[in-house]
Amino acid sequence: MTFENKRAAGIKSSPSMAIAMASKKLMAEGRDIIDLSLGEPDFEPPAHVAEAAAEAVRRGRVRYGAAAGTEALRRAVVDKFKRENELEYTVDEVMVANGAKQILFDVFLATLEEGDEVVIPTPCWVSYGDIVTLHGGAPVHVPCGAGVGFKIDAQTLEAAITPRTRWLMLNSPSNPTGAIYSHEEYRALGEVLVRHPRILVISDEIYEHVLLKDVPFVSFAQACPQLRDRTLLVNGVSKAYAMTGWRVGYAAGPGALISALNKMQSQSVTSVSPIAQAAALAALTGSQAFVRRGAQTFAGRARIVAGRLAQIEGIDFTQPDGAFYAFIGIQALIGRKTADGEILADDPAFAAHLLQCFGLSSVPGAAFGAPGFIRLSIAASEAELESACDRLGAMVRSLKD
Ligand SMILES: Cc1ncc(COP(=O)(O)O)c(C=O)c1O
Numbered sequence: 387m388t389f390e391n392k393r394a395a396g397i398k399s400s401p402s403m404a405i406a407m408a409s410k411k412l413m414a415e416g417r418d419i420i421d422l423s424l425g426e427p428d429f430e431p432p433a434h435v436a437e438a439a440a441e442a443v444r445r446g447r448v449r450y451g452a453a454a455g456t457e458a459l460r461r462a463v464v465d466k467f468k469r470e471n472e473l474e475y476t477v478d479e480v481m482v483a484n485g486a487k488q489i490l491f492d493v494f495l496a497t498l499e500e501g502d503e504v505v506i507p508t509p510c511w512v513s514y515g516d517i518v519t520l521h522g523g524a525p526v527h528v529p530c531g532a533g534v535g536f537k538i539d540a541q542t543l544e545a546a547i548t549p550r551t552r553w554l555m556l557n558s559p560s561n562p563t564g565a566i567y568s569h570e571e572y573r574a575l576g577e578v579l580v581r582h583p584r585i586l587v588i589s590d591e592i593y594e595h596v597l598l599k600d601v602p603f604v605s606f607a608q609a610c611p612q613l614r615d616r617t618l619l620v621n622g623v624s625k626a627y628a629m630t631g632w633r634v635g636y637a638a639g640p641g642a643l644i645s646a647l648n649k650m651q652s653q654s655v656t657s658v659s660p661i662a663q664a665a666a667l668a669a670l671t672g673s674q675a676f677v678r679r680g681a682q683t684f685a686g687r688a689r690i691v692a693g694r695l696a697q698i699e700g701i702d703f704t705q706p707d708g709a710f711y712a713f714i715g716i717q718a719l720i721g722r723k724t725a726d727g728e729i730l731a732d733d734p735a736f737a738a739h740l741l742q743c744f745g746l747s748s749v750p751g752a753a754f755g756a757p758g759f760i761r762l763s764i765a766a767s768e769a770e771l772e773s774a775c776d777r778l779g780a781m782v783r784s785l786k787d
Contacts, residue, residue, distance in 0.1 A: 397516035401753035405737075409747040420774045421747040422762040425561060425710060427628035429683075431669065432676045435627065438668030439661045451660050453652035454644070455482025455636070459663045462670040463636045467619075470594075471605045475638045481647050482666070484658050486592050486622040486635035487513060492650040493553075493588065493618060494521035497643075502552035507538035509713070509756035511561045511590070512749070523552070527755045532704070532715065536563035540574040547578075553586050554579065556606055559593040562713045562754045562761040564706020566601050569609045576610035586616045586643075592635075593709040595626040595677045598685045601707040607638075615640045625710075626677050627669040634658055634666040684710045687764045687771055694775035700782050710765045713751075714778075717758040722785040730785070733757055739781065746777040 388395070402423055409421040430436075442448065454460060460477045467473040467480075483489045490513070498504075500522045506514050508527040515525035528546045530538050538546075543554070554575075558567040567575075579585055589606035597603055607617050622635030637647065651657065691712050692705040702715030716736055723729055724743070730736045733750040737760050740746045751759025762778075764771060 393520050393522065397519050400516075401512050402749045405741075405747055405749055409741065412741070412745075417745060419741070419745045419747055420766070420770050420777065422764075422766055422770075422774055423747045423749050425625075425763050426630040426765055427625065427680060427710075428765050428767065429628050429680070431628045431632075431665075432672065434672050435629065435632075435665045435668050439632075439665040442661045442664035447660050447664065449660065451657040451663070453481075453657050454648045455480075455658060456660065456663050456667070459636075459667045459670075462667050463638065466670050467638055471608055473605065473607050473619075473638070476641070478641050479644055480636060480638045481644050481651070482634060482636045482658050482663060483647070483651060484633040484635070484655055485624060486590060486620050487517075488633075488655070489618075489620050489635050489637045489647065490514070490517050490588070490590075491521075492647040493637075493643075494518055494523060495650050496646040497586070498523040498552060501550060503548060503550040504553040504555055505538075505543065505546045505551055506555045506755075507536075507557075509536060509560070509563050509751065509754040509759070510555070511557060512753045514555055514557075515755070524550070526551070529755075532702075536560060536565040536713075537567060537571060538575070539571070540578050543575055543578050547582055547585065551582070551585050553588055555588050555590070557590040557592075558606075559596060559603065559706075559708025561593065561709050562711050562749075562751075562756070562759075564598065564709045564711060564713065566597075566603060566707040567606075567609075569604045572604060572606055572609035576613055579610070579613055583616075586618065587613060588618050588620055590620045592620065592622055592625050594621060595681055596684055596710055597681050597708050598688045598705070598710075599707050603708070618643060623666045623669050626680070627666075628676075628680065629665065629669060632662045632665055634662050636666075684764060687766075687768060688712070690768055691762075691764055691771055691775060694772065695778075698775070698779045698782050700785075701778075710763060712762045712764055713756075714760050714762065715758060716751075716760055719782060719785060720758060722787060725784050725786070733760055736760060740778065744777040744781045746774050746781075
């Protein structure tokens, strides 16, 4: 019997989650696996975060709450945008959801008509296309290769726009490439969008604080204030505060759009757990030293990985500007043979061999719409990263023409 409707059948489970689960299974069987498939900080959130959650429980602050989030957390989000991005929002122009991921569900559920197109510069995060498809939209993946810094430019954007285009999905710093858009690059995109008043913009800024070089972060709303009434900023505490499992994301945008998202929340999840919201409030209002330290840690690891990968002949790697991933070009190795004579026909075959025979778990580029790459998370200890680079090097050296 088939249970799924057409939309559900048209998408796959998150590939990175699936690989992480496969790695866990191998580990449970006793295999020595380094799992660099998932993107989550490998350290704990600051102590005051857990304490705020415990205090919420002790005080019995565990009832249903407003769909948009608690007033206190929304105020903290408003303050965050003012303090860090020089952006002015009111509490009614921000909302809180179960992670940035749920905000995307709310947005597309609330706004897409059947067949509406969403322009997605690609490589892109594994979930974007499928979330759009699930809500009846048509993802338009626009290839943006290494030659253009993995970023969409004004001309390419203009060419991708049709009368059905409803959203442009931006993500800077990018998962998986780490690319960061500059003020000027955003301004050029903004000039195109001004000529297309029906198009709305999502700017996924979840890696805002994971900056690996001296390339600054710019919020799309800062660079294009003229588009404020059709821009939705998406952010959250997962990556900046190592709070992936707490499931708190937030968004800022025009009040009418935020109300529509809140309506989706009220009819689905009701609200984010008040315990998690208390924790997120503590994260946003407490000392921000943790966030700066996290970025320094990731930057150090990115340098170590870059140094080690530079010694592996046949792969193509440029140190990323932001986020915590190494996006590694393996095009030159596709078509080579393993020691057993198996031809590595594509990046999923490459990643499967790397996992099965060398115990290193990665995500193939195909999952990000970018065949010929693999992605390794650098959110792991230096020892694990060094060992991971050794394993990748050993695999590459084992391949034959
Ligand atoms: C680009 C991007 N956006 C959103 C998310 C989801 O974040 P959250 O944990 O807030 O749902 C991720 C998580 O990996 C991501 O990489």
